[in-house]
Amino acid sequence: MDAMPALPLDLAALRAARERVAGLVLTTPLWANDPLSQELGGSIYLKLENLQRTGSFKLRGATHKIACLLSRGEGKHGVVAASAGNHAHGVARAAREAGIPATVVMPVNAPLTKIEACRHLGATVVLQGGTLEEARQAAEGIAAESAANFIHPYDDWEIIAGQAGVGLEIIEALPATAQIVVPLGGGGLLAGIALAVKSQRPDVRLVGVQADAVAPWRHFLADGSVGPVPADAHTIADGIKVKAPGHCPRQVIARHVDAIVTVDDDTIAEAMVRLLERTRTLAEGAGAVGLAALMRGLVPLDADRPTVVVVSGGNADMTLIGRTIDYGLASSGRLMSLAVRIPDTPGRLASILGLVAEHGMNIRHVEHRRGELHVPVGMTEIILQMETRDAAHQEELIEHFGRQGVEARRMGSN
Structure with missing residues (x-):
């Protein structure tokens, strides 16, 4: 080899x-x-x-790249970058510190906060393309037309x-x-x-x-x-x-x-x-x-x-x-949404909430569902969103409901 x-x-x-x-x-x-x-x-x-x-970290590469361009006399027409956020932000700040113009091309769905951050740093923001690849193509075109330097976010030894x-x-x-x-x-x-x-x-x-x-x-x-x-x-x-x-x-x-x-x-x-x-x-x-x-x-x-x-x-x-x-x-077992089906009679919701309280869980949100096809007449489905300690704590409540004859299922489960 x-x-x-x-x-x-x-x-x-x-x-x-x-x-x-x-x-x-x-x-x-x-x-x-x-x-x-x-x-x-x-x-x-x-x-x-x-x-x-x-x-x-993107500021590091952008700042170094622009410093290298200026040392070679290549930065007078400014710089152009394509990014959905961090690279654009880094180029905008580095260009401002160097006293040269910057244009950043961002996809049209880029977060507003990141768009405004670049504008606040003095960069011209162009929203073009639905993807980063399309934004990059547009940025390369702008660089070619304006004689500005296109700054790649990662495929560059100076970056x-x-x-x-x-x-x-x-x-x-x-x-x-x-x-x-x-x-x-x-x-x-x-x-x-x-x-x-x-x-x-x-x-x-x-x-x-x-x-x-x-x-x-x-x-x-x-x-x-x-x-x-x-x-x-x-x-x-x-x-x-x-x-x-x-x-x-x-x-x-x-x-x-x-x-x-x-x-x-x-x-x-x-x-x-x-x-x-x-x-x-x-x-x-x-x-x-x-x-x-x-x-x-x-x-x-x-x-x-x-x-x-x-x-x-x-x-x-x-x-x-x-x-x-x-x-x-939710992924770590500390937030759970549970659907509980009970008879639609006075006092049943209070009993369910009492069971939850006995297990030391905090309820964030309660929602009633009546009159839906999957809920029989005379029954109601209660959606409980609860803060829990971990997955074992959640299983403890579900098992307790089962012993009390209460039908309960995790939301998102069959």
Whole structure:
């Protein structure tokens, strides 16, 4: 087999990249988290890129790319980017700091908060296309017509060099790092961290984490293939919803990444809730996939060997946070909706609520259903939404209803 060609970035280049962006990006905290460590049985640290300026690691690569363009005299016509959120935000801020114009093309269904964030930073926002791929095509056309520079979110060595600052900071802050778990979309962040870490500590284990619904890297380490992604694929981890991984990241990941795992949306939502509870910090879906992988036991942990989990961003859409929290609570057994069928007579609802109270559950919502085809005449169906401790607590109530002769079923179950 032919030897792989040398990569264009070495440790000296990565350190130089960090110097170029010094003062423009933050050195983000690396927190030891005792509650998560005790709960999951490992020594867990969180690299909080959700506390980066603009709320995401994407600022690092965008700032470095623009600095490189200006150093070559290529930035006078400005920059163009395509993104549904974090990359656009990073490019907008980096361009403003550099004093050059920026245009960001976003899909027409991009969250309003992210559109306004880019406009607030002085970028021209163009809404075009129903998908990120269509937005990118439009952005490339605008760049060609205006002689501006198109900035790719991940398939660019200068972008990767900027993201590598995350890895440099981890090794400097925690030299004993044994394992790093990183969200994986297009691959720019994981590639940058891999280059920074493996050039100093080749023994550190690197794990990439995808969303199960959008997982083009699923078999990459086994056979080098990048799999297809269904056109209608959906995930709450929209920041890593990438159908075409970058060619540059592939070269790095093939050499330096030890494992790639996938997690489903239920677990991602649970991880978002867990981060809020244990750290009082907000992660977007993509930012929480690393912790989700730990929670599902997909990544081995050792109490004596530190594992760093990169929380890549915190720009969760405000309109979705409440629904995501409820989704995570339900998935983890702490929120349940139960349909209870009882005779439609006075006092029966009070008796049902009394049974719930005896089990220490808090009722959020009560709904009556009468006159529907599945509810016999003379009966009523009560929908109870309750806060519970865990799945075992829920089963305890359902079994108790059964012993009392009360018909009860979980909502969503047959």
